[in-house]
Amino acid sequence: MSAAAPTVDAFLAALAHQRRASPHTLSAYRRDLERCTRLLPLLGAGTLVELTPAQIRRLVSHLARDGLSGRSIARLLAALRAYYRLAIDHGALASDPAAGITAPKSPRRLPATLDVDHLARLLDFAAEDPLARRDRAMFEVLYSSGLRLAELVALDCGDVDLADASARVTGKGRKTRIVPVGARACAALADWLVLRRTLTAEPAALFVNRRGGRLSARAVQQRLRHWADRQGIDRRVYPHLLRHSCAGHLLESSGDLRAVQELLGHASIATTQVYTQVDFQYLARVYDAAHPRARRRSG
CATH class of the missing domain: 1.10.150 (DNA polymerase; domain 1)
Structure with missing residues (x-):
């Protein structure tokens, strides 16, 4: 050496x-x-x-x-x-002794999701003031388009096309993608944009705080926890849970893995495939409860 x-x-x-x-x-x-x-x-x-x-x-x-x-x-x-x-x-070593050594595989944790009933309860709150209407628009977009939290707070007003029901999103690696925006999310956004024009706000940011600056990721997390508690959701709710729920519900309904991969902005379809396991677990529970040959006989 x-x-x-x-x-x-x-x-x-x-x-x-x-x-x-x-x-x-x-x-x-x-x-x-x-x-x-x-x-x-x-x-x-x-x-x-x-x-x-x-x-x-x-x-x-x-x-x-x-x-x-x-x-x-x-x-x-x-x-x-x-x-x-x-x-x-530095010349202290001739070759890497860890080269080619791999870690044992761990069972992949399945992403948590909210069921449709819980999501309806979370999103259907009375938006009686500007901040509540902003919050509803944020949460609807998170669930409708399966956005990451960083993608949501980075959205500018010009990224959203309500006439086309779509949004331009900048994801990991600065890659952009166009995602659909659902009807309820479009309605909530239209409502928020009318109010936003009355604020002295940072000119580009879609979602702003009460002082007019771009809303932080931390603030979105806090607001979501606030509404989950207020709406009586008896579990921890966080922004990525809405993204997981969007993916799980889409796959449950359509089975179109490629479309969900495009929506979420996954570089590899292997990342998206974890949601098929969630769907299978749901199927297995239904099967065990309903199929005559699946039920165990007592005695």
């Missing part, structure tokens, strides 16, 4: 500077590398750069037996590989 291995602090500083890594990523990578460092004596190594592929496989097995999820182990391996890339660049 011709050079000293970089410290974890030096690695994280380089990651922040060169790759503009987010504070969340830096914090997660620090926890992962510190976890690895604590386990070095168990693996028989002194430093991270001394780990062999066999020792890293033992590390993965140990973490899995200890109950760490496959997703968390995959992130830990990503942190190790990023660290090893810097060590190689």
